[in-house]
Amino acid sequence: MTQIPVNTTGKKLGLVIDLDICVGCHACAVNCKEWNTGGHSAPLPDTDPFGENAEGVWFNRVHTFECGDGADSRTVHFPRSCMHCEEPACVEVCPTGASYKRAEDGIVLVNEDICIGCKLCSWACPYGAREYDGDAGVMKKCTLCIDRIYNENLEEVDRVPACVSTCPVNARHFGDLGDPNSDVSRMVEDRGGYDLMPELHYAPVNKYLPPRPKSSWL
Amino acid sequence: MHPAYSVIIFTTFSGAGYGLLFLMGLFAAGHWIEADRWFGFTGFFLAFTMVISGLLSSTFHLGHPERAWRALSQWKSSWLSREGVLAVAGFVPFGLFAFGWVIYESHDGAWRLFAILSVLFAVLTVYATSMIYATLRTIRAWFNRHTVRIYLAFAIWTGSVWFNMLAHLFDLHTPGIGMIVVVTGVLALWLKRKYWIFLDTSPTWVPPENATGLGDLGTVRLLDAPNTQENYVQKEMGFSIARKHSIKLRRWAFFGYFLIPWLLAVGTVEADPWLKIPAAILAVVFVMAGTMLERWLFFAEAKHTVMLYYGAQDS
Numbered sequence: 221m222t223q224i225p226v227n228t229t230g231k232k233l234g235l236v237i238d239l240d241i242c243v244g245c246h247a248c249a250v251n252c253k254e255w256n257t258g259g260h261s262a263p264l265p266d267t268d269p270f271g272e273n274a275e276g277v278w279f280n281r282v283h284t285f286e287c288g289d290g291a292d293s294r295t296v297h298f299p300r301s302c303m304h305c306e307e308p309a310c311v312e313v314c315p316t317g318a319s320y321k322r323a324e325d326g327i328v329l330v331n332e333d334i335c336i337g338c339k340l341c342s343w344a345c346p347y348g349a350r351e352y353d354g355d356a357g358v359m360k361k362c363t364l365c366i367d368r369i370y371n372e373n374l375e376e377v378d379r380v381p382a383c384v385s386t387c388p389v390n391a392r393h394f395g396d397l398g399d400p401n402s403d404v405s406r407m408v409e410d411r412g413g414y415d416l417m418p419e420l421h422y423a424p425v426n427k428y429l430p431p432r433p434k435s436s437w438l
Numbered sequence: 439m440h441p442a443y444s445v446i447i448f449t450t451f452s453g454a455g456y457g458l459l460f461l462m463g464l465f466a467a468g469h470w471i472e473a474d475r476w477f478g479f480t481g482f483f484l485a486f487t488m489v490i491s492g493l494l495s496s497t498f499h500l501g502h503p504e505r506a507w508r509a510l511s512q513w514k515s516s517w518l519s520r521e522g523v524l525a526v527a528g529f530v531p532f533g534l535f536a537f538g539w540v541i542y543e544s545h546d547g548a549w550r551l552f553a554i555l556s557v558l559f560a561v562l563t564v565y566a567t568s569m570i571y572a573t574l575r576t577i578r579a580w581f582n583r584h585t586v587r588i589y590l591a592f593a594i595w596t597g598s599v600w601f602n603m604l605a606h607l608f609d610l611h612t613p614g615i616g617m618i619v620v621v622t623g624v625l626a627l628w629l630k631r632k633y634w635i636f637l638d639t640s641p642t643w644v645p646p647e648n649a650t651g652l653g654d655l656g657t658v659r660l661l662d663a664p665n666t667q668e669n670y671v672q673k674e675m676g677f678s679i680a681r682k683h684s685i686k687l688r689r690w691a692f693f694g695y696f697l698i699p700w701l702l703a704v705g706t707v708e709a710d711p712w713l714k715i716p717a718a719i720l721a722v723v724f725v726m727a728g729t730m731l732e733r734w735l736f737f738a739e740a741k742h743t744v745m746l747y748y749g750a751q752d753s
Contacts, residue, residue, distance in 0.1 A: 223514055223515045239652075244662075246664075249664070272667075273667050274666070274667050275667055275668070275669060275670070276669075277670070278664075278665075278669070281664035281665065281669075282664050283660065283662070283663065283664050283747055283748075284660075284661045284662035285650055285652060285658050285659065285660055285661055286658075286659045286660075286661040287652045287655035287656050287657070287658050287659075288655045288656025288657065289656055289657070292655075292656065293656065294655060295661060296650070296652055296655070298650055298652075298747075300664075300747060309574070309575065309576075311515075312515045312516065313516050313517070313518060313570075313573070313574075314512060314515075314516055315508075315509035315510075315511070315512050315516045315518040315519035315522060316505070316508040316509055316511060316512060316519075317508070317511055317512050318508075334505065334508050335501070335502070335505075336500050336501065336502045336503075336505045336506055336508060336509060337500050337501020337502050338499070338500055338501075338509070338518065339499075339501075339674065340518055340570070342670075342671065342674060342675075343439070343574055343576065343577070343674075343675070343742070344574055344575075344576060345576065345744070346575070346576045346644075346742075346743040346744060347744065347747075348671040348675070348744035348747060350671075351669065351670045351671060352501070352670045352674070353501075354501075354670075356501070357500075357501025357502045358501055358502070359501075414651045415651075416648075416649060416650070416651055417644050417648050417649055417743060418648070419644060419648065420575050420576070420644065420743070421575075422575075428651055430651065430652070430654070431652075431655065
């Protein structure tokens with residue numbers, strides 16, 4: 221059923237992204253693509269990859285914004301992926317039950333075997349997390365690397381999402397945001413981590429840590 | 439939002455089909471129209487054709503049309519699923535209502551009950567369609583109290599233009615039918631004008647600063663997009679229409695969905711058959727074309743919050 225699970229374990233797996241130290245290298249996006257094109261949602265299509273109209277499904281994309289004006293302006297690199305919302309509208313609108321939120325850890329997934337490719341979930345997502353695979357005729361999205369984080373064939377240190385494992389500056393963190401004592405929850409608490417578009421009330425699990433104030437001695 | 443022709447055709451034609459079924463049910467239940475076999479046959483044939491072709495058209499944009507039946511399963515949470523269930527279930531009362539009218543030429547007893555149920559299912563199905571849009575918080579142009587009213591009003595208005603044509607064709611026209619045309623046309627016009635005023639005056643839904651949460655640093659502008667060519671999200675959600683074009687198209691839509699069909703239908707109601715029948719047919723052509731343009735604008739003028747990440751300044 222695409223209803224949101226009521227009896228959960230309280231576990232809310234998600235990401236914390238530190239906008240203060242992200243350097244915009246796009247390694248997270250590339251490693252995400254690399255892992256996932258062979259993983260749970262494989263393959264991720266690329267049409268005309270070396271041509272004029274290169275297009276394909278990516279679960280993670282890095283935007284770069286300029287904030288403020290003049291000497292106070294700054295550049296902020298901004299990775300964006302599925303927030304694994306607590307109130308995921310993408311799941312509620314799904315007419316087939318293909319989109320679902322797991323009761324045990326809160327991960328939002330698509331069952332590609334029953335997805336009809338109506339695309340309504342992508343309309344319901346304010347963050348643009350869902351990308352349609354025209355080759356397979358189904359919707360695809362970030363799985364929080366469900367095939368890594370529980371994968372006992374991997375070393376324990378590697379049981380984190382591909383984007384987290386590859387980040388060269390440690391700007392991405394993975395953990396249980398439902399546990400107030402977890403490293404990620406403490407980080408959010410200490411640094412004033414926030415939700416994107418809170419006024420839409422989708423209760424995103426992923427949190428963003430704001431850039432620190434500029435140093436004045438420079 | 440990208441205006442997909444399959445969805446525009448679907449909502450316009452199924453809306454008119456349900457509107458026609460609504461009016462046939464209403465007039466049959468009230469005994470305001472006689473159970474003429476050929477009127478009934480033609481009316482049900484047209485309404486069913488519009489509803490079924492609309493439903494089929496809506497499956498064309500699916501990635502897996504052969505799995506469409508699965509969309510009937512999530513009625514507890516999804517308005518799209520509810521619409522599908524109502525559309526399928528509605529054929530039971532519609533079919534029985536049609537059977538009584540066409541085969542037994544009767545609007546009495548149990549047949550009357552099926553007429554009333556048909557009215558109910560027609561309204562509920564269009565309501566479910568409109569709720570698919572009205573519950574999307576990501577799109578301010580749809581997530582408001584106008585959306586449901588407009589879908590219902592346009593279904594009844596387009597349905598009444600079809601009903602008016604049938605009544606003239608079978609010489610069963612009554613002043614009551616004329617009144618329905620006058621009133622539902624003005625209702626559709628009034629609600630659509632209110633909607634466009636709302637759209638032009640409503641403040642920004644989500645400011646760009648809240649999309650990134652970086653407002654404390656000052657104004658936020660996109661410096662570099664993640665991709666050089668447009669991706670799926672931009673193609674689907676990023677369609678935008680220039681203000682001057684939308685003003686022009688709104689005017690064309692007004693002529694098409696309201697002014698021309700309304701004047702044609704109302705102005706010729708007392709005329710000779712050689713004039714009023716072609717006028718009533720022409721009114722149908724105009725109201726359908728105008729409503730498709732209105733529906734096209736419903737998509738083209740709608741902005742999605744995701745575009746804030748791709749440089750949009752409002753949503």
